[in-house]
Amino acid sequence: TQLLEQSPQFLSIQEGENLTVYCNSSSVFSSLQWYRQEPGEGPVLLVTVVTGGEVKKLKRLTFQFGDARKDSSLHITAAQPGDTGLYLCAGEGPGSARQLTFGSGTQLTVLP
């Protein structure tokens, strides 16, 4: 069974601070997706990383896929209250490429 460990589980910061969320596994994933979910809504896809060492930027969010494709990180600069939500990483696999393995999630609260 492939497992994704996500840390921290909870994070409460002030507006304007920077933060990093980590997603780690002992297994290799062919790709990894990051989602943000707000209360009562479905997860919204933020980015997909595919190549080892890949870095993608989405405004103030920077996503990195580890060289060995076993880990990933999400860095947010100058966090804003609108960034509040549950952040989920999800690795593609095992077996069928149509199945995702989700991390445990990081609940981020950005205080004004």
Add this chain to the structure above:
Amino acid sequence: DTEVTQTPKHLVMGMTNKKSLKCEQHMGHRAMYWYKQKAKKPPELMFVYSYEKLSINESVPSRFSPECPNSSLLNLHLHALQPEDSALYLCASSQVRGSSYEQYFGPGTRLTVT
């Protein structure tokens, strides 16, 4: 357009009721999924349909019965549920983009079993 729609938004049902959740996508995706999600936890996969055929059933109790009438629609029939089945039920669909599959989620149905 990456929209997956789900109805109803909220559902309250008794343990003897029969109800159905509906999901629709018009993105031409050929894989569709049902997930169950408890508060502040990640989604748990229940079923996967690939080309309208059930390909994965994650040992879900028979009181949950999925159905895929066509490539755009996915239903989840509910019967004799238990209070612990109360959760957010999410539908998703996936396409191929490059070398990876990307899943797009609907807004979910908040189910309460009384």
